[in-house]
Amino acid sequence: MSNTPDATERDESAAEDGLPPESGSSPRLSSYPPLDRWDDWAEYDARAWPEKVERRYSLVPTVCFNCESACGLLAYVEKESGEIKKLEGNPLHPASRGRNCAKGPATINQVHDAERILYPLKRVGRRGDGQWERTTWDEVLDTFAAKIRKALKENRRNEVIYHVGRPGHDGYIDRVLQAWGVDGHNSHTNICSSSARVGYALWQGADRPSPDYANAKFILLLSSHLETGHYFNPHAQRIIEGKMSGAKIAVIDPRLSNTASMSDYWLSPWPGTEAAMLLAMASVILQDESFDREFLRKWVNWEEYMRAEHSASPCSFDRFIETIKRTYSEYTPEFAESECGVEAGRIIEVAREIAGAGSAFASHIWRSAASGNLGGWQIARALMLLNVLTGSVGTVGGVSPNAWNKFVAAPFSRPAPQKTWNETLWPREYPLAHHELSFLLPHFLKEGRGHIAAYFTRVYNPVWTNPDGMSWIEVLRDDSLIELHAALTPVWSETAWFADYVLPMGVGPERHDLMSQETHSAQWVSFRQPVTRVLRERAGEKIEFTHETNPGEVWEEDEFWIELSWRIDPKGDLGVRRHFESPYRRGEKITIGEYYQWIFENSVPGLPEKAKSAGLSPLEYMRRNGAYALKSSVYGLHETRVPDPEMIGTSVEETTGRIIKITESGEQVVGVMIDGRPLRGFNTPSRRLEFYSTTMRDWKWPDQSTPTYHKSHVYWRELNRAGGEYILVPTFRLPTLIHTRSGNAKWLYEISHTNPLWMNPADAREFGFSTGDLARVSTDIGYFVLRVWVTEGVRPGVVACSHHLGRWRTKKEVGTDRWASALVDIEEMGEGRWRLRQIEGVRPFKSDDPDSGRIFWQEGGVHQNLTFPVHPDPVSGMHCWHQKVRVEKAGDDDRYGDVVVDTKRSHEIYREWLAMTRPAPGPNGLRRPLWFSRPVRPDGEAYIIKE
């Protein structure tokens, strides 16, 4: 047992593993299997204790696929059986550094889940009836290839839609869809993060923040990053590092999250009033004169603002400061106190802490308040204003644009952008929507705005996750609206139940993907790989497809898209085929190994050299290490000088200082003159941080052109509290679950399996609720029934219920994983009224896994999202999750888990929200500002509305 590690052994081989040093206290694991022993690692079998039974493993890195953080995993594949026995952290991963949350190691449950789907299934009977037969992958591929080929040949390029929840990769599918020439990418983002993205994008172009927590002196969070969220595990490590080095933490959340409980300040405002509080903090910093004058002068587009909005005043920086001081002077701490319900003194204290941290002030908002409220993007803008005022943008301990810290590698061929625009995904009413109006798809289809020939849902469960799931059921089962639907998923979901085909795809260690995230001030890529395939290939076996080494006939998506594309255009006449031909073997179909081999050899700077120094090919290096760090300590890129050669042929716009290059494709802004120096700046039209958004002004929202306080649709002063009305916060996640994708992880469900309604003791006293009582919670379109949890951890007047729980299935023996789901009866009561009632909760069941007979939990939670009408924000397109609800004691007929919904009413509410929009065209007849990013961006021509 020479290589069995001692618990305290310190491994120094880490220095040679390719990771650059990182600041912060002890970021590395103190003990792990050293890289040179990964091929043959021995340790005692913990289950055999006290016997000392030695097991020998090959350790193969992969990437977790349970949230989007892309943490590294290390698969322990037993040599004797060739089976994956456990998954631990990959110590070489630059973001997770060997540490994982509960969801990482629980991947092993997903591999061995007794409930998993092993073969492709085809519906027999009507959609949703739940009768399935096993089919072949050939039949699946031929059916979809024929359907798509026909649509392409008839130029129905908006009728092929790929709808994704968790992508798990960077850009793979974009290439596939553009090779097909369709505008068919649909995402989940508008039920997730669109509002925060719009807020950030308006400021800096990049739609996400990348906080440098580890080096911050003060951290302000409107997200619960010590427990959940993007990027929970990498961020949590670095927040704690910051804290250990003396940083203070403030959390703004109506609910006492785990993160709030670890913070120095918990500010619990009325939901939707966060911007008022943040602007009051900004006002304190302005009145105190504790802002970073020089940074503002250089990097804020104040000149644009003064010229446009205060043209009567001289255009000077001092005048700008005076103007914004005056503008924000109405946001006094006292005003904020009366509006938010947080003490004025506390607001001033936090504002001064922020100012004190200066350029080392890190902040973050991702979902939470931004996703809960109408105008949530103004909350993100108000938060970012604090970073701008303190000059903590792009600094050590500050916040950088995500684009600086994320690296997306280019594939071997990039098809031309599609020339079509899909209005079912990007309707004219929402020109500024950050992502597709995905959750309105049922409403659009019902209104006759589109028709779908081939629909792929992938790691996406709209029936359960989206608001108004019953409208999804109504549309999904109607084959005149959706002709053919395949659900690509490792497990059953409520949505897959209504598909025509259910196609089993691999979980974390059974597939290839390349991922990068802006987890800290660095840049890295990580490689998810099918670990048993990797080992068998390493042993010399010839393997054509990953499904040969996966359980049953479980495929991986990458290979599915290659095969499907090949069959759509077998001869090459549609121009699809050439994008799937090997860059190494002319005219032949590419293999997935070649796809990544090309990327690692050609598109990841520094990787080939690094691999060479380790005596490996780039692909071998990535297969062995699982991750590669391109850069560390990335700061201040906006100050990068535009290189002289690039300056040739440019002109500088006099009023704005923008450096403009005229190219064949039109004007291109390459930088901005700051104090006489040509600098890169930010990815905004002005190349500066846009306090003032000309885009908002020009696209019919002049009243919202600067950060301001936008009243929410759940404004607390409009509540009838004596009548039992509350604001429901339904968005927060549990540290141990993954939306609707953890039903196949028994360990996770054993830990968390119920989602009670949080209620403050003051409210509970007034209305006679105790913990455990059943309550009926009514929304605008229906109600749900669940238990109450009385806690001081939520503001009076606010109730909160976690997302994730309340999974269901309609057949006793099959459907959503039985570790997680209740057996329900769904009754249509006519006129769009539906009732879902639990027949029985979670129960022990017989399977190959003896643990399934040991299930002790019974209720399984309540599905609240069904009762939410759609609330599309008129600017960002974000579904505004918070609900005004009435909470009352459950009636005699109410049972735990009951859900009653009226989809007709839901459609009316959709129409009400639609009426709030200010539709395209914008300037120059555009559908959308050209500088806004858009997933799978079409050709410029498609941006122009032609009647």
Added chain:
Amino acid sequence: VQAIVSGDMDDPTTKIARLIATEETVVRKPEAGTKPKLHYIDVNESSLVPTDQTHAAGYLWAELRMDPVLQNEQALAEAEARARTTYDVSHERPWGWKVSAYLWTKSVSAGAFLIAALAIGMGFARSDWLFASVAPQISLLFLAATLALLVLDLKRPERFLRILLWPQWKSWLVIGGYILAVYGGVLAAWVASQLLDLRAMEIPLLVLGAIFAALSAVYSAFLFRQARGRVFWQSRLTALHLLVQAIVAGSAALWLFALLDTAVTGTPSFGPGLEFLYYELLGGIVAHGALVAGEVFAPEESTEKRRAARLISRGIFKNYFWFGVVVAGVILPLIGLATGLAQTPAIAVMVSLLALAGLFLWEHIWVQAGQAVPLS
């Protein structure tokens, strides 16, 4: 950042040793004297003191299916809690009816021979079949039951021999096992010597048997005390109380046999030997009543002990305690014995049965209440 540091505490160069030397660390229940090796830095006191926490309302993300005893204990203590546990792994009480039954059968086994030895030693009816023959056989029978219960209660009953063959001498489970084995040997030798009429063996076996009977009765006090976190079982009265319980159980059991004999053969129901039993039982019950009162009602500093006692006198065990242990097990037998009513055979049978039943109930609630206060 590292949340858990493990290593060799005895090696001063390790990180863990340095941390313990330089940081202010705390351990759980240092007063229990278990020398815990798990040290905490900067910990909230309530998270280390289980009696500060309440589990009464269940958990936030998980269903808590508490058994009625724990539920009742938690409900009684809810108002005193300073912290609310929102998540924990639910624990079952490790010792159930087999342990209570083991205490009871052992009391009968130890008591029957002890009483007989005393009676014989004091010269009562030296040749009386009751003391010389029935008592050792009762003791052997109940000892067999005791051993069976002990083995069955092990997590791996098939490995019980390991306990004796590879003994861990610090454990009272092992020492007790040997005590019971020796006691069984002495009893068997006594029975054999009686059958073979080996008079010379009588005195040594009598003395040895009495000693091991007493040890068999008493050792469990030390066994329970080894559960050092269980404060209710740390009482100094327990050893004495177990001896008293053996006397009550032994005298009641022997008296029942004597009465049976009377009913069957018509021998007189009262005589010097039986009188001895009568007074042993009376004295035993008086002492038992006093000791029970001491365990349950004596003012107590320790929260755990107070809470266990409260569970007995006011909680889920209150009916068992007041009607079973106190009224049926102590007061009624005392009335019967003190008033002389028990000289009527029917009443005497009742008195013996009530005393035995009350004893069983006491042993049961003593075992259960001792485990009901949360340890973690």
